[in-house]
Every structure is written in structure tokens, then in C-alpha cells.
Amino acid sequence: KIVEGEKLRKKLHNTILELKGNIRVFCRVRPLLSNDAVSAETKVISFPTSTEAQGRGIDMIQNGQKQSFTFDKVFMPEASQEDVFVEISQLVQSALDGYKVCIFAYGQTGSGKTHTMVGKPDSDNQKGLIPRSLEQVFETRQSLQNQGWNYKMQVSMLEIYNETIRDLLSTSNSSSFDASRPEHVGKQYAIKHDVNGNTHVSDLTIVDVHCYSQVSKLFGLAAESRSVGKTQMNQQSSRSHFVFTLRISGVNESTEQQVQGVLNLIDLAGSERLSKSGATGDRLKETQAINKSLSSLSDVIFALAKKEEHVPFRNSKLTYLLQPCLGGNSKTLMFVNVSPDPPSVGESLCSLRFAARVNACEIGIPRRQTSLRPIDSRLSIG
Ligand code: ADP
Ligand code: MG
Numbered sequence: 387k388i389v390e391g392e393k394l395r396k397k398l399h400n401t402i403l404e405l406k407g408n409i410r411v412f413c414r415v416r417p418l419l420s421n422d423a424v425s426a427e428t429k430v431i432s433f434p435t436s437t438e439a440q441g442r443g444i445d446m447i448q449n450g451q452k453q454s455f456t457f458d459k460v461f462m463p464e465a466s467q468e469d470v471f472v473e474i475s476q477l478v479q480s481a482l483d484g485y486k487v488c489i490f491a492y493g494q495t496g497s498g499k500t501h502t503m504v505g506k507p508d509s510d511n512q513k514g515l516i517p518r519s520l521e522q523v524f525e526t527r528q529s530l531q532n533q534g535w536n537y538k539m540q541v542s543m544l545e546i547y548n549e550t551i552r553d554l555l556s557t558s559n560s561s562s563f564d565a566s567r568p569e570h571v572g573k574q575y576a577i578k579h580d581v582n583g584n585t586h587v588s589d590l591t592i593v594d595v596h597c598y599s600q601v602s603k604l605f606g607l608a609a610e611s612r613s614v615g616k617t618q619m620n621q622q623s624s625r626s627h628f629v630f631t632l633r634i635s636g637v638n639e640s641t642e643q644q645v646q647g648v649l650n651l652i653d654l655a656g657s658e659r660l661s662k663s664g665a666t667g668d669r670l671k672e673t674q675a676i677n678k679s680l681s682s683l684s685d686v687i688f689a690l691a692k693k694e695e696h697v698p699f700r701n702s703k704l705t706y707l708l709q710p711c712l713g714g715n716s717k718t719l720m721f722v723n724v725s726p727d728p729p730s731v732g733e734s735l736c737s738l739r740f741a742a743r744v745n746a747c748e749i750g751i752p753r754r755q756t757s758l759r760p761i762d763s764r765l766s767i768g
Contacts, residue, residue: 415463633647
């Protein structure tokens with residue numbers, strides 16, 4: 387009887403892990419910067435030292451009151467880009483196994499989202515998650531070739547601003563962009579999902595990539611598009627969502643096995659609430675669009691978690707774009723980025739509360755039976 391009970395308990399435990407497996411929340415606190423208003427007396431963040439909360443807990447102090455949060459992982463300010471990547475490399479790897487993966491960075495402007503996702507792509511120490519992920523994917527592809535796997539990789543980069551998609555790899559984004567020429571502005575970027583769960587965005591530039599240096603050049607192009615957009619459309623990068631997508635399709639020559647994975651890496655727009663009274667005109671519209679898409683994202687996550695029949699994917703461009711990659715046979719990780727600057731304590735608390743709600747979710751949708759059966763850990767990168 388005891389053995390039976392133990393077996394049952396283990397089975398239950400595994401089931402829970404399986405259900406919980408689809409969504410993770412990591413918190414990252416950036417270091418203090420020289421412009422921050424902190425001094426020893428105004429420290430607003432501390433980290434619990436008890437064994438069970440270490441590396442997973444964070445305490446926020448507001449008006450002398452302490453509030454504690456726990457996540458799957460908490461990165462302290464000292465954590466390097468490498469430290470962070472080590473924790474997600476397995477997830478990146480699963481895209482090569484045919485999973486659809488989304489990694490988000492959520493937090494107010496200045497909390498370290500772009501540093502986490504992009505960092506300085508040309509610096510060995512400072513490069514962020516996107517460049518590191520790509521390096522790993524190309525390295526692994528090389529090794530898997532010896533086992534008969536042929537992979538095709540395609541990259542797209544887009545920005546969603548005011549519920550409008552902007553293709554960051556389009557050549558019409560260059561400095562010769564002319565808003566009065568219809569061919570430059572008339573693109574619809576209509577989003578469609580096919581029966582196989584593949585997403586198509588009309589007019590979006592998709593580039594076949596074979597090595598990291600190629601992707602690195604694309605980053606340059608995208609960065610230029612973003613800065614051109616900023617001045618021409620009076621838009622700031624912190625007010626738009628940046629979506630990097632790597633589509634991976636693999637075929638094994640000898641077994642004819644096929645996999646189709648997607649890796650979406652998303653630098654979300656700043657989550658800060660602008661005071662409604664202060665914002666007017668474009669600024670107000672912008673804020674409403676951001677609020678709408680961030681709240682749609684959480685609505686979708688919560689609806690998936692509660693296994694609701696209706697998941698409101700269509701309520702925003704971002705969630706509709708990512709629909710096949712959220713829920714189902716997919717894996718989601720959210721970084722909640724937090725600033726230790728005392729004036730940010732209110733926003734930081736909002737971010738942590740939001741993330742804590744996401745973390746409490748157990749997205750437990752039965753795995754869909756597809757022909758693209760994922761293969762587990764054919765190769766693990768240490
Ligand atoms: P966000 O994208 O959320 O607006 P950024 O990533 O631009 O924030 O970060 C704001 C500033 O803080 C930048 O100057 C960035 O270089 C710096 N920063 C953020 N996170 C870190 C970190 N972990 N280590 C060092 N500097 C960081
Ligand atoms: Mg940013």
C-alpha cells in the first residue's frame with residue numbers, strides 16, 4: 387500500500403510539473419546606475435537569505451512596509467548576462483526540438499528589458515539573450531548535422547506600435563523612407579494562422595539565415611529602422627513591442643522525421659502607467675494601445691491557465707500574432723525586470739504583482755497530437 391501511495395504521489399507530482407512546465411517567471415533586478423536616487427537609507431529591495439527563498443525570493447520595501455514575492459528564479463543585480471543565459475539555454479534548445487517558445491521581458495522603462503533581451507550584441511560580456519540564443523542555435527545545428535538533421539532558419543523582426551506592425555527588416559525603412567509614398571506606408575501586415583499552427587504576416591520580410599554573423603547584420607538593420615521610425619513617427623522604442631522571431635524547420639535525412647519550432651523573443655513596451663490626466667493626443671493614444679496589449683497579454687495567459695473555452699487572442703495585435711506560440715504545445719517564459727531606484731518603487735511593485743499572478747498560473751492544456759512530435763533533448767548543451 388505504501389509503495390502504491392508513493393507511486394501515485396510521484397505520478398501526481400509529475401503531472402503537476404508537466405502542467406506547470408509551460409510557463410515560467412524569472413525576475414531580474416538591474417544594478418543601481420549613477421543617475422539613480424538611491425542611498426543606503428533608501429534601499430527599496432532586499433533578497434531573503436533563508437534556504438527555501440534564496441535565489442527565488444525578492445522583498446520590496448515601500449513606506450517602511452515589506453512585501454515579499456517568490457518566482458521560479460530571481461537574478462540579483464550582480465547577475466551577468468551569462469548567468470541569465472545559462473538558465474534559459476535549455477528552453478532555447480527546445481525550439482530545435484520543435485517547440486514553440488516565447489520569452490518576454492516585462493517591466494517599466496529603464497528597468498533593464500532591452501539590456502536583458504538584446505544588450506550589446508557586439509560585446510562578449512554584455513550581449514543579451516537574443517544574440518546568445520542565436521549563437522547557441524547555430525552551434526547546435528552544426529552538431530545535429532552529424533546526426534542527419536538539416537535545419538532551415540528564418541528570421542523576422544518587427545515592432546508593434548499603437549497596434550500597428552512595422553517591419554524592421556524592410557528596405558523601405560531606410561533613411562529614404564517617404565511617408566507620402568504609398569508603397570512605403572500602404573502595407574497591411576495582415577496576420578494569418580494556417581492549420582499547422584504557422585503564422586503568416588503579409589508583406590513581412592523574412593530572411594533565411596545560415597550563420598550568426600548574418601543575424602548580427604540584421605540587428606544593425608533593425609536598429610537603424612527603429613531609430614528612423616523614432617524621428618519620423620515621433621515614436622520612442624520604449625513605447626513599442628519588439629518581436630524577434632526565429633523559425634526553425636528541421637528534417638532528418640535518414641529517419642525523415644520533421645520538426646518545426648519557433649523562438650519568439652519579445653522586448654515589451656514599458657509597462658509604466660502614465661497619469662491619464664497628463665497624457666493627451668498621440669501620447670494618450672500610445673498609452674491606451676500599450677495598456678490594451680499588455681492587459682490582453684495577461685488576459686490570454688490567465689484564460690489559458692484557467693482552461694477557459696474562449697481565449698481572447700484577438701484583442702490585441704501582439705496576442706493574435708503570438709497565438710500559436712502561447713498555450714498548447716508551447717513554452718513561455720516571462721522576465722519581470724525591476725529597477726532598484728527608489729522613485730520607481732510604485733511601478734516595481736505593480737510589475738512584481740503582475741508577475742506574481744502570472745507565476746501562480748498553471749497552464750495545463752493537453753498536448754495536441756501533431757505529426758511534428760517533439761523529440762526530447764537529442765543534444766543537451768551544458
Ligand atoms: P528598458 O529597456 O527596460 O527601458 P534598459 O535595458 O534600456 O531598460 O536599461 C536601462 C539602463 O540600465 C541602460 O543604460 C542599461 O544599460 C542599464 N542596465 C539595465 N540592466 C542592466 C544590468 N543588468 N547591468 C548593467 N546595466 C544595466
Ligand atoms: Mg528598452
